[in-house]
Amino acid sequence: DTGVSQDPRHKITKRGQNVTFRCDPISEHNRLYWYRQTLGQGPEFLTYFQNEAQLEKSRLLSDRFSAERPKGSFSTLEIQRTEQGDSAMYLCASSLAGHYYEQYFGPGTRLTVT
Amino acid sequence: DAKTTQPPSMDCAEGRAANLPCNHSTISGNEYVYWYRQIHSQGPQYIIHGLKNNETNEMASLIITEDRKSSTLILPHATLRDTAVYYCIVRVGQRGGSQGNLIFGKGTKLSVKP
Numbered sequence: 508d509t510g511v512s513q514d515p516r517h518k519i520t521k522r523g524q525n526v527t528f529r530c531d532p533i534s535e536h537n538r539l540y541w542y543r544q545t546l547g548q549g550p551e552f553l554t555y556f557q558n559e560a561q562l563e564k565s566r567l568l569s570d571r572f573s574a575e576r577p578k579g580s581f582s583t584l585e586i587q588r589t590e591q592g593d594s595a596m597y598l599c600a601s602s603l604a605g606h607y608y609e610q611y612f613g614p615g616t617r618l619t620v621t
Numbered sequence: 622d623a624k625t626t627q628p629p630s631m632d633c634a635e636g637r638a639a640n641l642p643c644n645h646s647t648i649s650g651n652e653y654v655y656w657y658r659q660i661h662s663q664g665p666q667y668i669i670h671g672l673k674n675n676e677t678n679e680m681a682s683l684i685i686t687e688d689r690k691s692s693t694l695i696l697p698h699a700t701l702r703d704t705a706v707y708y709c710i711v712r713v714g715q716r717g718g719s720q721g722n723l724i725f726g727k728g729t730k731l732s733v734k735p
Contacts, residue, residue, distance in 0.1 A: 538721055549725025598664050607721050608655050608712050612664030
């Protein structure tokens with residue numbers, strides 16, 4: 508399967524703990540996006556990378572959130588000092604140069620903060 | 622970017638055409654209409670996009686009115702697997718420029734019934 512993959516698929520953590528998610532995009536895609544989705548809502552944009560450069564960050568991305576894409580391939584999203592409000596589905600997507608709104612999404616990581 | 626309005630839910634009989642409307646009355650000349658869908662517990666899936674001409678691919682057809690203020694996504698022979706939330710999104714250009722994020726609303730929940 509050459510689609511977007513995310514790991515883990517599910518994560519349960521206690522409030523105050525740090526968590527890290529990984530996304531592997533489609534190999535020839537140079538853009539990678541992170542979104543967050545809560546129950547009953549559409550996905551909300553968090554941040555995106557073009558190759559290894561982080562080009563845009565949403566106001567939703569508080570100081571406790573950090574994302575990296577060190578070699579322009581896979582990306583990680585870390586949440587420090589998790590709060591119950593961070594419970595959501597975290598979605599990763601990638602797109603090909605010149606077709607930036609044709610995004611291919613992974614299955615998501617569901618985070619539950621207890 | 623132009624805002625979109627979609628009905629919250631629709632039903633369709635299996636084997637019949639599903640016609641999903643979207644209103645984007647404030648769309649500007651360089652904004653494209655994109656459609657995505659999200660099947661339960663999966664990431665969103667790109668379906669189709671267009672500027673002013675009607676478009677068709679293996680998944681669906683997109684009909685954009687001449688004044689571009691509304692569009693309709695047509696699934697010609699809906700199956701139970703087409704049950705999903707369908708999102709209509711308007712974005713400037715195809716290449717994304719300095720913007721890369723998709724802005725999802727609440728979409729239309731399509732239920733295909735046997």
